[in-house]
Amino acid sequence: MHCSVASTTAPRLIRSLPSTPSISPTDSGYPLAQSEVDADGVRVFQLSVIAGSAEFLPGVATPTWGYTDGRYGASYLGPTLRAARGERVRVLIENRLSEITTVHWHGMHLPAHSDGGPHQPIAAGERWQPEWSIEQPAATLWYHPHPHGETEAQTTRGLTGLFYLDDGSNSELPRRYGIDDIPIILQDRSFDSRGRFLLRDRAVTGLLGDTILVNGTYNPHLPVTTRLVRLRLLNASTARIYHLAFADEHEFAVIATDCGFLPALRRTRRLLLSPAERAEVLVEVRPSERLVLRSVPWDLDMITPLTNGAGGNDHLDLLQLRTGPSPAPSGRVPEQLDTAPTVTLDRVVARRTFQLDGREINGQQMEMSRIDTVVGAGTTELWTIQNTHNQPHNLHIHGVAFQIVPDGATSADPGLGWKDTVLLAAGESVRLAVAFPPYRDPLTPYMYHCHLMWHEDEGMMAQFTVVDPDQVGTAPRTLDVDHDHLAAGHDHG
Numbered sequence: 001m002h003c004s005v006a007s008t009t010a011p012r013l014i015r016s017l018p019s020t021p022s023i024s025p026t027d028s029g030y031p032l033a034q035s036e037v038d039a040d041g042v043r044v045f046q047l048s049v050i051a052g053s054a055e056f057l058p059g060v061a062t063p064t065w066g067y068t069d070g071r072y073g074a075s076y077l078g079p080t081l082r083a084a085r086g087e088r089v090r091v092l093i094e095n096r097l098s099e100i101t102t103v104h105w106h107g108m109h110l111p112a113h114s115d116g117g118p119h120q121p122i123a124a125g126e127r128w129q130p131e132w133s134i135e136q137p138a139a140t141l142w143y144h145p146h147p148h149g150e151t152e153a154q155t156t157r158g159l160t161g162l163f164y165l166d167d168g169s170n171s172e173l174p175r176r177y178g179i180d181d182i183p184i185i186l187q188d189r190s191f192d193s194r195g196r197f198l199l200r201d202r203a204v205t206g207l208l209g210d211t212i213l214v215n216g217t218y219n220p221h222l223p224v225t226t227r228l229v230r231l232r233l234l235n236a237s238t239a240r241i242y243h244l245a246f247a248d249e250h251e252f253a254v255i256a257t258d259c260g261f262l263p264a265l266r267r268t269r270r271l272l273l274s275p276a277e278r279a280e281v282l283v284e285v286r287p288s289e290r291l292v293l294r295s296v297p298w299d300l301d302m303i304t305p306l307t308n309g310a311g312g313n314d315h316l317d318l319l320q321l322r323t324g325p326s327p328a329p330s331g332r333v334p335e336q337l338d339t340a341p342t343v344t345l346d347r348v349v350a351r352r353t354f355q356l357d358g359r360e361i362n363g364q365q366m367e368m369s370r371i372d373t374v375v376g377a378g379t380t381e382l383w384t385i386q387n388t389h390n391q392p393h394n395l396h397i398h399g400v401a402f403q404i405v406p407d408g409a410t411s412a413d414p415g416l417g418w419k420d421t422v423l424l425a426a427g428e429s430v431r432l433a434v435a436f437p438p439y440r441d442p443l444t445p446y447m448y449h450c451h452l453m454w455h456e457d458e459g460m461m462a463q464f465t466v467v468d469p470d471q472v473g474t475a476p477r478t479l480d481v482d483h484d485h486l487a488a489g490h491d492h493g
């Protein structure tokens, strides 16, 4: 649209060097956030949004942004927040940047005013204290900025963290943080000659980096000390789509998708993960084994030059798993898992169709003052998403979990998991059974949008409110929005 598109034809190949830094959370200082339970039983976290610098490439200081809880000192990424179903949580956030940001809880089911989308700006120097109750199954969620038009730039500078939810289910799985249950945050970056992150020269999907960072570490390895290891994968890239595989075709088992566990584990050798998607996988290792997690070419029905430009033919080494000579036993591989029941179409109260094309949803770009869709609290709807564009997009819906309903089927396919973000190849359609939250607020919208962050910034986003089911027809469709107050104040493009 307004920005120029760079198309690289040569596939990039990135190899691990022989001596590489470890990404074990204990070695890299990538810890769980500290929290305190106050007198009212609320679990309270503190996060400051800060600017600083970090060394990714040896000897090169890169200016970065990050979240700190005061103890975790790095200014890139943020600590992992963790809470249990049934708990009430509050996060005291201070924006120490010199521009507006927001903190969005991606995948969280919570009232719209705590969601952290573009309607909850935190001005420079200001604080924000969202509070909510955890009322959803165990999942690997995450947090990132969402200021209108600035999400790609702020995320690229380093604003990303994880938020784990526990519910006591499936307790036979490996679950020792950083030991046999490892966060894996996948990002790609390019650097300019002074070591700064490049924020221009986009492919059709957005900014693509030639350097992979895993948990903020360039050229990483993970020391594995147990025979079974659980990797919680997050694609926190702004545009890159990963097609994950091990270099030797080692099999792994998918146990969870974005919003919770699968009903049964799925053994595979390949896993496609688009920006914002998560997956939890179990990997069995042998003594003294070296396993390289890679990204291999993907095909999303786009013409070859565009596929090449979007990284679809890249072979990327992401992470080397290094097992010691005598790995310890840990957890076991269950065949069945506990998860939320499958949605059937007889529960559906409304059907809607959304078309993705160019940078638009149903022919329109995001408008902060326009409510595009109004849904009933606690209801289930069937959303058909049609990607009529000649490029891939994905769709993320705030505040919900959904299941995918195959064409012609009358219930969701439980094996495809509980999701909040779904990838669509060029020309593809999917049907989603979307379970909406109980939180009513006719004046505060949630977002649904393409999670390729450049597309989102360019307006490939829309807004919905959740209201009393009998007020769906009469709820407001426009909002009074103070644009000056919401703008991050940066020109881009």
Ligand code: C2O
Pocket: 104, 106, 144, 146, 276, 396, 398, 447, 449, 451
């Ligand atoms: Cu991960 Cu609207 O965001």
Ligand code: CU
Pocket: 392, 393, 394, 450, 451, 452, 455, 456, 460
């Ligand atoms: Cu898109």
